[in-house]
Amino acid sequence: MERNEIFSRLEEVFRDVLDNDEIVLTDTTTADDIEEWDSLTHIQLIVAIEKTFQVKFTSKEILSWKNVGELADCIQSK
């Protein structure tokens, strides 16, 4: 899947789960940049992303990403 398509679908998931239509994602976006993104909503995001992209992340992967770019890399590698 093209990287920009991954980003646009990720953006949709983030906006839906976090209920904020103004979210824009870049490679360097982290939880610090988005108010609604905390340790709890993080897990909601993971589960929603898994469903959207029909992938399954390992526990190690979930704990490893430093920013949205690394998350997108991980999806791309599946």
Add this chain to the structure above:
Amino acid sequence: MKDFKTLKKNLKTIPAGLSSVKVALLGDTATQFLATAIRGEGVDRGLDINLFEADFNQVQQQFFDPGSELYAFQPDYIVVFQSTHKWLAQHALRDESGKAQLADERLDFVRTICSLTNARIIYLNYPEIDDSVFGSYANRVPTSFIWQVRKFNYHLMELSQQIQNLFVCDVSALQAKFGRDLFFDASVYTSTEMILSIDALPWVSARILDILCALRGRFKKCLILDLDNTIWGGVVGDDGMEGIQLGHGLGIGKVFTEFQMWIKKLKDRGIILCICSKNDEDKAKEPFEKHPDMVLRLDDIAVFMANWDTKVDNIRAIQQILNIGFDSMVFLDDNPFERNIVREHIPDITVPELPEDPADYLEFLYAQNLFETASYSATDKDRTKQYQVEAQRTSYAKSFKDEAAFLRSLNMVSKVEGFTRFNTPRVAQLTQRSNQFNLRTVRYTEGEIAAVAENPDRIPIAFSLKDKFGDNGLICVIILEKLDADSLFINTWLMSCRVLKRGMEDFTLNTIVAVAREKGVKRIIGEYLPTPKNGMVREHYDRLGFKPLGEGRYELRLDEYTDRTCYIQIESE
């Protein structure tokens, strides 16, 4: 079922006017999402849940420290969620004799926490984890984990029979329905300590709310059924009685037979069955009378509506006869068009979106858990009979011009007694079921009713009513409270709507006054606490000659009272 995200959004703007209820949630894993799901589900049920969530893994501390936040919060309900997962870890650390004690120790713990509070405890039982240490041979080994889990779940059921404030939420049954792989998400658990998957949360919170709502008097009392392609296959008007699919012969008949068996069990446990079908009445009734494979018969049905009026009109007519709220009714129809019209015109009624294939009806309906209850008594099975008799009584009344003559001809006899071991379940049930004719809507469990019977400052009275058509059973409950040397307060006055307009109110007041005079008091104080459902008794005390004191309170002075005319005799022993 709504997903977790939608439940969470419910909390963004909680509508005004919801009933507020206090719930504490204690668990041994991370429960933040479960807390959110419970509150979100509450909004859908008209409840604004004030939820106290204890810090992580504080079940013991909160219960055993009398100064804990739990007790300071004074919850109405305490949800206790101890996970199978954490228990499995404890099992692993124990030696052989310790493993054998696991279930018994946990049962003791449950018994103890129930004795420490008057709040209702909703305890989540344990979905099974098979650790496969023994394989199926674990069924022979009492120290195996699966043995201990099953032993616990089984004895927990027994415990909830004995302990009045313990209610088991059957998460184990829920996992059996949806499967462990849906219920548990290993990566979610690893990163968050959360034991329920996001997809399981709405189901678990719905089951918890089912119990909570039933305890608050909100549950289903009546099931209204369509006929063609709902309880049998085919169209009786076109195919004829011989052509409908039922039983093991024709088409998918066995599906409908099994569906009817389930409906019959609901009827036997007290759900009122009604028929609402677009059909000629004689054609619609014929299978009930003559078809050998019908499980349901005419005497299982309280109200039979088969005609060519709209279903909305017929359901309204059923509501008039039964005199129960639309929100306590479920309507099953295979036709999506009819379902939508009924939903649109009668928003309070529950209309499940039945699957297209009738073979899926049962498993679909099992998942909905529509018929949760907070009580069950052996007389529930007679309820349909009582409503049938009521229909007869209504047509008999029409033959009289004069109401007094009608009432006199009924030969009504009332049994008046205190609360006893035998009537406690029914008394508690009436306090939970009665919404309309209920002055203060105080709900009691069986344990609380037993306590009222023992309390020297309370005077409990239970009334039963018989007439020439049959026995209505126990239909009215009074609890009087001694306020001071001169006054009695009517803590509870409720009556089943089955016996409206028979002068039972007058008979009840005569009885209350007789009791009050015997106690030497001078006045009786009544109170009306309005709810969305009890408008029927707004003027109850005015009608009976009480003087308003303001703020919903009323007074009756005994020296001014003369017995009210009524046509009910006291049953002599």
